[in-house]
Amino acid sequence: MTEYKMFEGCVIGNRIPFVEAASRKVFEKLGIETSQAPFSCCPDPTGVKCFDNDTWLAMGARNLCIAEAEGKDIISLCNGCANTLRGVKHQLKHDSLKKEKINAELAKIGKEYKGSIDVRHFVDVLRDNLDKIKSSVVKDLKNLKVACHPGCHYMRPAEWMESDDPLRPTNLKEIVSALGATVVDYDEEALCCGSAVTNAYEEHGLANLKKKMDSIKKSGADIICVNCPSCFQQYDTQQRNLSKKFEEDYNIPVMYLTELLALAMDLDASEIGLMFHRIRLKFALENIGIEMRGLIK
């Protein structure tokens, strides 16, 4: 069995660790083995890369060196980290001048980037295990209507993410269907959550989110399923601001894909910290006759 180096990333590890808890429990059930490593920030493709591309390259390459030293592939829990680490590999593979420059800097701290390991987004790893996922389901989720939001950096740019159709993604929907839940289609499925632009221009960020949320509401979804912590936070925290700004009710709970898997596997909600979501899940789930053990709020 392959053992991956776990790259939980800054947001999941140090802000919403309950997502990591669900992911670790689900991986354990599916026999996906991971181990830890002293990785730094990936760093963020919408932040540090925009700040300075060479800083982004150097820091990303150093993280890849750490996994290379053990000869193990990385499994990323986050769209941003997967996009950065795969993007750094892509730039260094196709631009020998940059590779020379970065390796000259890495040599000063006793490291060398070779490009010998792969970086995998956890959705891709789960998709390779669809049969195992199907046989691990114990709860009937047929009544649960799920709007899938794979986010931008899971499949774009297709040139280096190599995961899914960049504008008509299907992988996340396939996994959610395999759990027995009902996937609902909506018009704005490939639309960005707007997390990055909300930081700089809240007005435009919320206008974009409204477009997305109106489309999701129209689909009649009970929950939104995501595989990126930035999207998770955008939906979990900004719907309240959206409701205030537009005097309309936006209150659809968000679940990380691994949390939804945990629900299907009948894991205990308190062990994976579902009560730490801002938008409460209990009511939405009970409304459609699904109970989750340990879900008190």
Place this chain on the structure above:
Amino acid sequence: METNFEFRKQIMDYHIGPDVIKYCYQCSRCADNCPVTDVSMDFYDPDKGYNPRKNILLALLGYKDLLLGADDLTIWGCTVCDTCDEVCPQNIELTEIFTFLKNQSIALGKGPEYLYSQAQTVFENAKAIPSQPAIERRRDQLSLPAVVTPDISEVQTLLKNIGITKKLK
């Protein structure tokens, strides 16, 4: 309006497989599919709002001052969703060109404040979100292993050598 040839050369060289940008024929597929253009453009005032098509044109013409001297939405309206890259019929990696423009804006000290503070945090802690006692307790409560601390001084040496301190505020 003056062409800055040095800037134009940098733009041409920036792309992997250089010079692709010159094949832009301003078809506007990028702007038509841009989520920020959609919510910020004003039909009756084409100069308003975020416009990726116009940025590619100005970059191609080497109009550095126009791009970097304009209202900061001109460059920073991009939400890095990479949609334009996928719909461009000429396979121009627009987001990479926009990354270059943003890097230039940062070097001039004109980028959004939150990016300088994020870079400062990354430089000081080797993490964009440093560990906090409350989160450590929560990880413990969820039976999670502690996050392994990176070698901060090694990361700082690397980032200093690459020149980050010249860009921080």
